[in-house]
Amino acid sequence: MNNNFERLCEKYLNVYEHKKHENMCVRCGRCCLEKVTLPNKKMLVTEKHCPGYDKVNKRCRIYENRFYLARKLYNVNCSTVEHSIATGQHPQDCPYSPPDYKDRLIYG
Numbered sequence: 841m842n843n844n845f846e847r848l849c850e851k852y853l854n855v856y857e858h859k860k861h862e863n864m865c866v867r868c869g870r871c872c873l874e875k876v877t878l879p880n881k882k883m884l885v886t887e888k889h890c891p892g893y894d895k896v897n898k899r900c901r902i903y904e905n906r907f908y909l910a911r912k913l914y915n916v917n918c919s920t921v922e923h924s925i926a927t928g929q930h931p932q933d934c935p936y937s938p939p940d941y942k943d944r945l946i947y948g
């Protein structure tokens with residue numbers, strides 16, 4: 841197999857996998873709600889979205905560069921789904937959450 845062909849396969853496979861991954865999100869917007877850590881280590885989920893969240897279109901306005909721009913523009917820590925799950929900050933019933941995962945969220 842020549843290298844160009846291999847590179848093309850890799851490129852399109854990555855795009856396909858990426859799309860499949862992105863399509864798992866049902867755009868509920870809950871992971872973009874601001875949270876407050878309580879003394880008992882639970883996290884209170886407020887009704888306030890991150891300023892980057894576009895409620896009409898149910899999308900992040902800065903999605904492609906969110907990890908860099910959220911801090912710069914809104915003083916918000918935008919974390920990956922993986923980090924959010926590892927720290928219990930991600931909704932338990934999100935399609936990305938593993939079956940045995942338990943969040944530490946409390947909805948106010």
Ligand code: SF4
Pocket residue numbers: 864865866867868869870871872921931934935936
């Ligand atoms: S909680 Fe899950 S489904 Fe809802 S917006 Fe976040 S990633 Fe998407």
Ligand code: SF4
Pocket residue numbers: 871872890891892893894899900901902903906910916917918919
């Ligand atoms: S910057 Fe992050 S937390 Fe804010 S709306 Fe975008 S994805 Fe959600």
